[in-house]
Amino acid sequence: MLLCCMPGVAFVPALLVCWSSAAFIISYVIAVLAGHVEPLVPYISDTGTKPPESGVFGFMINISALLASITMYIRYLLIEKQNESSHFVKSSCNMFTLCVGLMGCTGMGIVATFQELAVPSVHDIGALVAFGSGVVYITLQSIISYKSCPRWNTYFVCHIRMAISAISCIAFIPMIVFASKISMTKIDWTPGEKDYTYHFMSAICEWTVAFGFIFFFLTFIRDFQRFSLRISTEIHEES
Numbered sequence: 001m002l003l004c005c006m007p008g009v010a011f012v013p014a015l016l017v018c019w020s021s022a023a024f025i026i027s028y029v030i031a032v033l034a035g036h037v038e039p040l041v042p043y044i045s046d047t048g049t050k051p052p053e054s055g056v057f058g059f060m061i062n063i064s065a066l067l068a069s070i071t072m073y074i075r076y077l078l079i080e081k082q083n084e085s086s087h088f089v090k091s092s093c094n095m096f097t098l099c100v101g102l103m104g105c106t107g108m109g110i111v112a113t114f115q116e117l118a119v120p121s122v123h124d125i126g127a128l129v130a131f132g133s134g135v136v137y138i139t140l141q142s143i144i145s146y147k148s149c150p151r152w153n154t155y156f157v158c159h160i161r162m163a164i165s166a167i168s169c170i171a172f173i174p175m176i177v178f179a180s181k182i183s184m185t186k187i188d189w190t191p192g193e194k195d196y197t198y199h200f201m202s203a204i205c206e207w208t209v210a211f212g213f214i215f216f217f218l219t220f221i222r223d224f225q226r227f228s229l230r231i232s233t234e235i236h237e238e239s
Contacts (some may be wrong), residue, residue, distance in 0.1 A: 010221045010225040012071050012074060012224060013220040020068075022060065023056075023060035023063075024211075027057040028042070030052060030053040041207065043203050043206060044210055048061070048116075050187075058115075059112075064108065065109045069105045072102060073098065074227070075098075075141070076095070078227045079144060081227070088152075097141060100140065101133065107130030107131075110122060111123060111126040117187065134213050135168050141216075142165045145158045165212075165216070172205070172209050174201060174202070175206050182195045182202070183195055
């Protein structure tokens with residue numbers, strides 16, 4: 001009911017944030033209660049590897065990827081509309097940012113479809129594309145936000161977006177570095193075993209980046225309140 005009452009298309013990023021958060025939390029709770037992962041900071045993918053949580057994880061993350069694609073496209077249209085009067089960013093730059101974001105959504109779909117233990121190489125490529133493209137996307141969006149100030153954004157919102165982008169970028173690098181040092185593919189980690197420290201640090205960084213994306217899209221809600229999509233149909237009469 002709350003989402004339906006939001007003006008403009010603000011319900012889209014709001015739904016994305018709520019759905020994605022629920023996807024992570026629900027799959028984590030099921031995996032922990034089933035005894036498939038340890039409660040202390042597993043990889044996000046670890047919580048969606050074994051049934052029944054794998055079905056929930058795959059379904060919900062695929063929907064999240066779709067919602068993220070829709071959100072990114074609306075954001076692209078919004079910037080194009082604002083740019084008609086302000087000319088604060090090149091249209092090609094806006095399109096490039098959209099393409100990077102959609103690439104990240106494709107990576108999310110790969111992660112959701114190919115489980116970590118079933119096809120680890122494909123899963124890892126999808127995760128790298130999703131997180132790497134996502135970090136680039138929110139960084140570019142932060143830069144575009146600054147360029148649109150003060151007419152279309154407040155500096156306060158821009159500072160928040162850039163801070164989230166910076167934290168995500170900083171966390172992304174050690175996430176990859178520590179993950180590359182892990183010599184085995186498994187989900188049932190216990191403290192003290194080989195490579196556990198690398199796994200633990202990499203997992204913390206992964207959760208940081210993932211929720212960085214969620215908080216970043218949360219900042220889109222206010223922008224989307226001023227924007228509505230209209231579909232016009234023209235009928236031409238033939239003489």
